[in-house]
Amino acid sequence: MASRIDVSQAVQQLAELALGDNGFSAEAAAQVLLSCWRGYDYHISAADLCNLENDYLEAALIVLRSRAQDWSEPQTVIVDGDAVFSLLAKKWKYLKNRERYTDLYRSQAKANGV
Numbered sequence: 001m002a003s004r005i006d007v008s009q010a011v012q013q014l015a016e017l018a019l020g021d022n023g024f025s026a027e028a029a030a031q032v033l034l035s036c037w038r039g040y041d042y043h044i045s046a047a048d049l050c051n052l053e054n055d056y057l058e059a060a061l062i063v064l065r066s067r068a069q070d071w072s073e074p075q076t077v078i079v080d081g082d083a084v085f086s087l088l089a090k091k092w093k094y095l096k097n098r099e100r101y102t103d104l105y106r107s108q109a110k111a112n113g114v
Contacts, residue, residue: 005058005059005062006062007062007063007066007072007074007077008077008078009059010058010059010060010062010063010066011033011059011063011074011077011078011081012078013055013056013059014029014032014033014056014059014060014063015029015033015078015084015088017029017056018030018033018088018091018092019084019087019088019091023051024048024051025051025052025053025056027048027051027092027095028044028048028049028051028052028056028060029052029056029060030088030091030092030095031043031044031045031048031092031095032044032049032060032063032064033063033074033085033088034085034088034089034092034095036063036064036067036073036074037073037074037075037085037088038089041096041097041098042095042096042097043097043100
């Protein structure tokens with residue numbers, strides 16, 4: 001079981017994974033951070049949390065809990081948070097709701113004759 005870490009360590013850990021890798025775990029880390037940063041633009045798939053190893057899952061849960069209970073915005077708890085989150089948004093731009101679901105919405109509209 002992972003040792004308990006603080007919110008800033010959790011955000012930093014997930015940011016390093018999301019910026020340093022391109023795999024499924026990095027994508028899940030990016031979803032957690034971006035959805036806690038700009039929830040109206042980014043959503044997290046709960047099923048994607050299964051892609052995180054235990055230490056990263058614990059970090060994700062700490063970040064989510066902090067956002068929900070303390071209203072703590074993740075970019076405010078790390079050094080150069082605004083710059084880090086700008087990099088995350090740029091790297092993972094296809095996770096933005098508008099980009100992520102456009103094809104799905106189009107195909108559903110087409111199937112419904114809209």
